[in-house]
């Protein structure tokens with residue numbers, strides 16, 4: 001087991017204080033706790049997105065439309081089906097994350113963005129919100145209003161969600177692990193990292209999201225081939241499913257990217273109304 005460093009203990013302390021409500025007395029601690037939650041929740045969404053690619057590949061699932069859209073829909077559907085305040089908060093953070101990354105990295109889309117495998121970041125945000133209000137219009141009307149989805153679209157999102165719900169239940173239901181049958185063998189590895197990324201890597205591990213998604217895969221899906229979950233330094237802020245190694249890879253740089261996005265200060269405003277920050281963006285870092 002890797003030795004737990006000072007920064008990890010610091011991250012754990014921040015999380016503990018947040019849970020205890022102590023953060024309300026200290027704005028810095030509150031902000032740190034919010035940044036960690038935002039980064040962990042966006043990482044959680046991305047991990048379910050990568051699991052969707054894994055399931056499409058390993059279970060040979062049919063996909064009508066863009067696989068990247070289907071992977072986002074799967075991640076949203078998985079979190080909605082948990083039906084917990086934490087999962088709902090994760091979806092709100094993920095939608096906010098896509099809005100913010102669109103502003104930060106993809107301010108002026110060109111044709112390469114329109115023909116890309118991924119939809120525009122801002123579209124990905126609205127799709128999450130649409131499925132939320134489509135699954136439960138009373139519970140999620142506030143966030144749909146916050147994102148200014150008009151009444152007609154809020155109503156029609158019901159059909160979007162119903163179609164995805166029916167499709168995923170049909171595709172995955174028959175292949176789901178049931179009655180305590182062993183589902184999927186998943187080995188989780190956190191690779192050591194030093195330097196600037198260590199704090200983000202420790203915070204990612206402490207958040208528990210990697211282990212949470214791995215456990216979901218073990219208990220809910222039957223994949224015959226063992227699956228590797230690897231968290232490591234990649235050289236870019238991203239996450240991947242590698243079909244050759246049957247591996248879900250999470251890059252510590254992506255956790256750092258989410259922390260930076262939050263630290264930029266723009267995450268604290270109402271996302272849809274955010275002003276565009278000054279300065280040039282960089283190429284989209286949309287997870288694969």
Ligand SMILES: [Zn+2]
Nearest residue numbers: 068071287288
């Ligand atoms: Zn993808």
